[in-house]
Amino acid sequence: MNFGLNYPFPNKTWNLFMPFVKLTIIERRRVFSLLACLLLAIAAWLFMALNNKYVYTAKTVLIYKNFPQKRAFHPLQSDTVDLQVEGTGWQLLFARLRINPQSIAVSLNQLNTREFIVFSDQLYNINKQLETSQKVISVKPDTLYFDFTKRTVKKVPVSLMQNVDFIKQYGIASEIKVNPKFVTVTGPIEELKKIETWATDTLKLSKVQSSTTVRVNMQHSTHKNVSIFPSTVEVKLPVDEFTEKTVEVPLKITNNRNYNSIKLYPKKIKVTFLVALSYFEQVDQSFITATVDVDEWSVLHHNQFTVKLTEFPDYCKLINISPSKVDFIVEK
Numbered sequence: 001m002n003f004g005l006n007y008p009f010p011n012k013t014w015n016l017f018m019p020f021v022k023l024t025i026i027e028r029r030r031v032f033s034l035l036a037c038l039l040l041a042i043a044a045w046l047f048m049a050l051n052n053k054y055v056y057t058a059k060t061v062l063i064y065k066n067f068p069q070k071r072a073f074h075p076l077q078s079d080t081v082d083l084q085v086e087g088t089g090w091q092l093l094f095a096r097l098r099i100n101p102q103s104i105a106v107s108l109n110q111l112n113t114r115e116f117i118v119f120s121d122q123l124y125n126i127n128k129q130l131e132t133s134q135k136v137i138s139v140k141p142d143t144l145y146f147d148f149t150k151r152t153v154k155k156v157p158v159s160l161m162q163n164v165d166f167i168k169q170y171g172i173a174s175e176i177k178v179n180p181k182f183v184t185v186t187g188p189i190e191e192l193k194k195i196e197t198w199a200t201d202t203l204k205l206s207k208v209q210s211s212t213t214v215r216v217n218m219q220h221s222t223h224k225n226v227s228i229f230p231s232t233v234e235v236k237l238p239v240d241e242f243t244e245k246t247v248e249v250p251l252k253i254t255n256n257r258n259y260n261s262i263k264l265y266p267k268k269i270k271v272t273f274l275v276a277l278s279y280f281e282q283v284d285q286s287f288i289t290a291t292v293d294v295d296e297w298s299v300l301h302h303n304q305f306t307v308k309l310t311e312f313p314d315y316c317k318l319i320n321i322s323p324s325k326v327d328f329i330v331e332k
Contacts, residue, residue: 052088053086053087053088054086054087054088055084055085055086055137056084056085056086056087057082057083057084057085058082058083058085059080059081059082059083060080060081060083060102060103060104061079061080061102061103061104062079062080062081062103062104062106062144063103063104063105063106064105064106064108065105065106065107065108066107066108066109067108067111068108068109068111068112073111073146073147073148074146074147074149074151074187074224074225074227075144075145075146075147076144076145076146076147076224076225077141077144077145077224081119081139081140081141082139082140083104083136083138083139084136084137084138084139084140085130085134085135085136085137086134086135086136086137087134087135104126104129104130105129106119106122106126106144107122107125111146115145115146115147115148116143116144116145116146117143117144117146118142118143119138119139119141119142119143119144120138120139120142123136123137123138123139126139147188147224147225149188149225150188150189151186151187151188151189151225152186152187152188152189152192153184153185153186154184154185154186154192154195155182155183155184155185156182156183156185156195156196156197156198157181157182157197157198158178158180158181158182158183158197158198158199158200158218158233159197159198159199159200160176160178160199160200160203160216160235161199161200161201161202161203162176162202162203162204163202163203163204163205164203164204164205164206164208164237165205165206165207165208166207166208166209166239167207167208167209169241169242169243170208170209170239170240170241170242171239171240171242171274171276171315171317172237172238172239172315173211173238173239173240173242173276173278173279173315174238174276174279174315175238175314175315176235176236176237176238177235177236177238178233178234178235178236179233179234179235179236180230180233183198183218183228183229183230183233184228184229185198185226185227185228186226186227186228186229187221187223187225187226187227188225188226191223191225191226192226195226198218198219198228199218199219200216200217200218200219200233200235201216201217201218201219203216203235205237208237208239209239209241210239211236211237211238211239211240212236212237212239213234213235213236213237214234214235214237215232215233215234215235216232216233216234216235217231217232218230218231218232218233240276240277240278240279241276241277242274242275242276242277242317243274243275243277243280244272244273244274244319245272245273245274245275245280245283246270246271246272246273247270247271247284247285247288248268248269248270248271248285249268249269249270249271249285249288249289249290250267250268250285250290251264251267251268251269251290251291251292251307251326252289252290252291252292253291253292253294254291254292254293254294255293255294255295255298256294257294257298258298260294260330260331261330261331262294262328262329262330262331263328263329263331264292264305264326264327264328265326265327265328265329266323266326269290269307269321269322269323269326270320270321270322271288271290271309271318271320271321272318272319272320272321272322273312273316273317273318273319274316274317274319275313275316276315279313279315279316283313283316287311287312287313287316288309288311288312288313289309289310289311289312290307290308290309290310290321291307291308291309291310292305292306292307292308292326292328293305293306293308297328297330303327304325304326304327304328305325305326305328306324306325307321307323307324307325307326309321
């Protein structure tokens with residue numbers, strides 16, 4: 001567009017010197033008029049575009065009502081659905097289509113005669129729950145299915161899955177406490193017969209050096225018609241520093257069926273282990289039972305007995321048994 005300016009410059013030179021061109025009052029009015037027309041055209045286009053209807057997707061939570069009175073059921077899908085909502089561009093620009101309310105009530109009357117409900121049959125009632133400027137045109141999924149298998153309840157122990165890494169010389173000092181120890185499992189009888197325990201998610205901790213209490217999620221059910229309660233448990237990890245301790249333990253003889261007189265050399269062995277500092281004085285030889293088996297001589301014809309620890313504190317860590325084999329003399 002030519003505004004009456006006629007400068008004898010090549011194009012590149014014109015672009016270079018354009019910022020320094022001085023326009024007359026009439027020329028400035030023409031430029032401002034052009035810009036104003038352009039801005040008005042853009043505003044008019046935006047206004048028209050934002051007044052148009054568009055379809056948006058919005059997630060919302062289902063709330064069930066009108067439960068069937070004589071049928072027990074369990075939903076086979078999530079309680080969150082996608083609403084296909086029709087609204088104006090203004091809603092998308094300023095409100096991002098805020099569904100109000102954030103949940104919708106769905107009637108389960110249809111479950112009195114069948115095992116599924118269809119949203120397309122309830123669109124009128126769903127739209128009555130939303131703002132007047134919004135209109136739900138469809139729901140994904142359109143059909144919700146339910147399980148009507150006879151259900152029962154069973155309590156099973158919690159199985160703690162853990163991957164805990166300790167700082168050197170630290171470890172579990174006593175029994176790990178899980179609260180609650182049992183969870184309630186609900187589902188079809190056939191499925192519950194297969195369930196003996198229920199595992200937690202893996203508890204992952206690193207560089208642990210002190211006692212701690214954490215909440216751990218239970219693993220999700222792989223069956224849609226099986227549920228658990230509660231979904232989390234409290235885990236108490238008693239942690240302490242460990243130190244080395246050695247005690248003398250007398251040997252006991254087992255499987256001496258012929259009541260032979262058996263003399264052991266030596267009669268006692270030394271057991272070296274790691275024990276938590278808080279239990280150092282408490283743990284002594286009475287917590288440990290060391291045995292030898294006469295069948296090694298009478299059946300296997302060994303000339304030495306192998307020492308075995310048949311009782312040992314769970315939260316002590318065995319280092320060494322000395323000696324691990326003992327000599328013997330059998331007197332008949």
